[in-house]
Amino acid sequence: xxxxxxxxxxxxxxxxxxxxxxxxxxxxxxxxxxxxxxxxxxxxxxxxxxxxxxxxxxxxxxxxxxxxxxxxxxxxxxxxxxxxxxxxxxxxxxxxxxxxxxxxxxxxxxxxxxxxxxxxxxxxxxxxxxxxxxxxxxxxxxxxxxxxxxxxxxxxxxxxxxxxxxxxxxxxxxxxxxxxxxxxxxxxxxxxxxxxxxxxxxxxxxxxxxxxxx
Amino acid sequence: xxxxxxxxxxxxxxxxxxxxxxxxxxxxxxxxxxxxxxxxxxxxxxxxxxxxxxxxxxxxxxxxxxxxxxxxxxxxxxxxxxxxxxxxxxxxxxxxxxxxxxxxxxxxxxxxxxxxxxxxxxxxxxxxxxxxxxxxxxxxxxxxxxxxxxxxxxxxxxxxxxxxxxxxxxxxxxxxxxxxxxxxxxxxxxxxxxxxxxxxxxxxxxxxxxxxxxxxxxxxxxxxxxxxxxxxxxxxxxxxxxxxxxxxxxxxxxxxxxxxxxxxxxxxxxxxxxxxxxxxxxxxxxxxxxxxxxxxxxxxxxxxxxxxxxxxxxxxxxxxxxxxxxxxxxxxxxxxxxxxxxxxxxxxxxxxxxxxxxxxxxxxxxxxxxxxxxxxxxxxxxxxxxxxxxxxxxxxxxxxxxxxxxxxxxxxxxxxxxxxxxxxxxxxxxxxxxxxxxxxxxxxxxxxxxxxxxxxxxxxxxxxxxxxxxx
Numbered sequence: 001x002x003x004x005x006x007x008x009x010x011x012x013x014x015x016x017x018x019x020x021x022x023x024x025x026x027x028x029x030x031x032x033x034x035x036x037x038x039x040x041x042x043x044x045x046x047x048x049x050x051x052x053x054x055x056x057x058x059x060x061x062x063x064x065x066x067x068x069x070x071x072x073x074x075x076x077x078x079x080x081x082x083x084x085x086x087x088x089x090x091x092x093x094x095x096x097x098x099x100x101x102x103x104x105x106x107x108x109x110x111x112x113x114x115x116x117x118x119x120x121x122x123x124x125x126x127x128x129x130x131x132x133x134x135x136x137x138x139x140x141x142x143x144x145x146x147x148x149x150x151x152x153x154x155x156x157x158x159x160x161x162x163x164x165x166x167x168x169x170x171x172x173x174x175x176x177x178x179x180x181x182x183x184x185x186x187x188x189x190x191x192x193x194x195x196x197x198x199x200x201x202x203x204x205x206x207x208x209x210x211x212x213x214x
Numbered sequence: 215x216x217x218x219x220x221x222x223x224x225x226x227x228x229x230x231x232x233x234x235x236x237x238x239x240x241x242x243x244x245x246x247x248x249x250x251x252x253x254x255x256x257x258x259x260x261x262x263x264x265x266x267x268x269x270x271x272x273x274x275x276x277x278x279x280x281x282x283x284x285x286x287x288x289x290x291x292x293x294x295x296x297x298x299x300x301x302x303x304x305x306x307x308x309x310x311x312x313x314x315x316x317x318x319x320x321x322x323x324x325x326x327x328x329x330x331x332x333x334x335x336x337x338x339x340x341x342x343x344x345x346x347x348x349x350x351x352x353x354x355x356x357x358x359x360x361x362x363x364x365x366x367x368x369x370x371x372x373x374x375x376x377x378x379x380x381x382x383x384x385x386x387x388x389x390x391x392x393x394x395x396x397x398x399x400x401x402x403x404x405x406x407x408x409x410x411x412x413x414x415x416x417x418x419x420x421x422x423x424x425x426x427x428x429x430x431x432x433x434x435x436x437x438x439x440x441x442x443x444x445x446x447x448x449x450x451x452x453x454x455x456x457x458x459x460x461x462x463x464x465x466x467x468x469x470x471x472x473x474x475x476x477x478x479x480x481x482x483x484x485x486x487x488x489x490x491x492x493x494x495x496x497x498x499x500x501x502x503x504x505x506x507x508x509x510x511x512x513x514x515x516x517x518x519x520x521x522x523x524x525x526x527x528x529x530x531x532x533x534x535x536x537x538x539x540x541x542x543x544x545x546x547x548x549x550x551x552x553x554x555x556x557x558x559x560x561x562x563x564x565x566x567x568x569x570x571x572x573x574x575x576x577x578x579x580x581x582x583x584x585x586x587x588x589x590x591x592x593x594x595x596x597x598x599x600x601x602x603x604x605x606x607x608x609x610x611x612x613x614x615x616x617x618x619x620x621x622x623x624x625x626x627x628x629x630x631x632x633x634x635x636x637x638x639x640x641x642x643x644x645x646x647x648x649x650x651x652x653x654x655x656x657x658x659x660x661x662x663x664x665x666x667x668x669x670x671x672x673x674x675x676x677x678x679x680x681x682x683x684x685x
Contacts, residue, residue, distance in 0.1 A: 052485075053522070055484075055490050058485065058486070058487070058488075058489040058490065058493075059243075059485075059487045059489075059521070060243050060244045060247070060248035061244075061248070063240065063243065064244050099391075100390060100391030100392055100427055100428075101391070102453070104453075104454070105454055105483045105486045105487070105521055106521075106524075108486065108487070109485075109486060109521055151427060152352065152353040152380035152382050152389075153380060153382075153389050153390060153396060153399075153426070153427055154390070154391055156382075156388035156389075156390055157390055159388075181524060181592065181593070181594045182594045183594075184594075198645075199522060199523050199524075199642055200522055201522070201642070202642075
């Protein structure tokens with residue numbers, strides 16, 4: 001079993017989707033506990049997160065590793081259900097750059113750190129309408145909505161999102177995190193966001209704190 | 215306006231984005247761009263090492279140039295509007311490089327600046343620095359808008375300014391992209407800047423302030439009688455990394471047609487999609503070449519940043535700006551680039567803000583780039599821009615010329631300066647240092663307050679102790 005778990009983790013560390021799929025199939029064939037198998041994948045992602053922070057691996061590689069993780073998960077999740085085990089369900093997060101703003105890099109950095117920290121990240125990309133955040137959050141059962149704005153002129157649209165959530169009576173269903181170049185703690189307080197991340201690492205920390213997860 | 219480089223080939227080249235190889239964005243990032251960037255960086259043995267800030271080895275620059283050129287030729291540039299790659303042949307690229315101008319003029323009449331090509335450590339072909347760019351970027355309060363602009367316009371050592379302060383509200387209404395309020399804000403912004411420039415008798419002074427998100431808002435101020443002048447400059451974006459879209463093509467097309475100028479930047483996000491410092495330097499060359507091929511830019515600059523903690527002046531950002539920029543400068547005869555750092559990480563009221571400015575300007579002036587400065591607080595804090603910072607960049611550049619610094623000396627000097635602020639980048643707190651415009655300028659006289667001048671003079675005195683003969 002240790003060998004298969006090593007292969008799963010190794011596939012993530014090598015950003016190798018095919019290897020991750022193979023290892024997941026092998027784990028199922030060998031009757032490996034799916035909770036442990038998913039744990040090995042998560043361990044790999046975690047290690048990559050640490051290496052990413054030290055600039056030893058880079059964004060495109062994390063994106064590939066994240067694809068490998070998702071591919072293996074598709075094989076392992078049905079086994080989890082069959083065994084009636086709960087496992088540790090990743091917390092869904094919806095993330096995007098707000099409408100009118102096409103800046104991608106900061107949002108990608110946050111998405112990457114959230115992924116490597118074990119969140120189930122649904123990235124809507126850039127120039128995302130407030131209503132689209134709400135729609136996706138409902139669809140995936142998100143606990144967190146993370147919204148980036150890199151420009152002074154797009155920052156007010158973050159407030160629109162919070163206004164929309166309130167108007168629909170679902171504000172309390174979600175933790176709303178705001179961030180991006182021009183976003184400040186004062187702005188977050190002014191629009192009544194739940195949290196503000198100065199950078200990707202701080203955003204993950206605040207998400208964990210607000211969700212009471214280690 | 216100078217039309218050059220690809221010389222009218224843009225219709226053909228932009229058209230390739232309609233028929234070129236299909237690549238979805240994620241596929242381009244992870245399976246086309248990144249593997250090739252890594253391979254080329256390895257093939258040419260390009261490596262970052264601590265202490266490398268100002269390049270001293272020409273062979274390294276040749277390697278970065280060759281790798282950057284091959285990167286663009288191999289992967290092209292992705293048009294995200296059509297999800298197709300635009301590619302070029304080596305002959306097309308070489309021809310465009312041969313056609314580049316050797317000098318360019320920004321602004322109009324007596325207030326214009328002509329920027330020539332400049333080599334490394336060349337202190338005899340004209341003044342050093344070649345020029346000074348001031349930058350206002352980020353949100354500026356309505357009541358300070360013209361005062362902040364005036365603080366730059368009144369500085370004789372500044373040749374060119376990106377008056378790019380963002381108005382957040384019009385009549386109390388938030389300015390959002392695509393809204394009519396964005397058009398109104400742009401009209402107010404340009405009118406205010408032009409009025410300030412007239413008041414200081416510099417009506418033809420070049421303004422590179424590209425503030426609106428939407429092109430149609432920029433177009434609202436395209437009026438030669440009171441608005442954007444033909445000597446002014448507007449931004450076209452090569453998006454990170456090696457991407458463009460219809461909007462950028464429209465911007466370039468409009469401003470070239472209008473008769474104004476285009477600016478562009480080497481824009482690697484270090485630690486992000488462009489990888490580490492070495493791959494980011496290679497990407498930077500490809501960025502600049504992509505501008506040459508697609509947008510016929512009038513002026514180019516270096517604007518790499520750390521992706522995790524936004525900094526234009528970190529040890530990594532300065533490495534990428536100086537190595538990537540110098541590789542381009544060495545292998546082309548294009549007018550001098552605008553060097554780092556375009557915005558500081560610390561707030562404008564701090565010593566660190568001046569040290570960041572000095573670290574950037576020393577490398578830039580030695581390499582034959584324009585120097586830059588003025589904005590602080592990661593260009594994100596309210597009212598964090600002032601003319602004194604840009605004046606200081608010019609003074610540092612002049613001192614470099616007076617000392618005739620070699621690249622080795624410049625590298626040594628910058629390495630003595632980096633410890634004064636890099637630790638605060640490493641712990642992600644540098645942006646918390648220093649107050650804003652209200653705290654550092656007298657709002658009645660629009661002059662730096664004595665306590666602010668004391669900080670500025672303290673850093674100058676310390677620079678003199680380090681051997682830089684700054685006045």
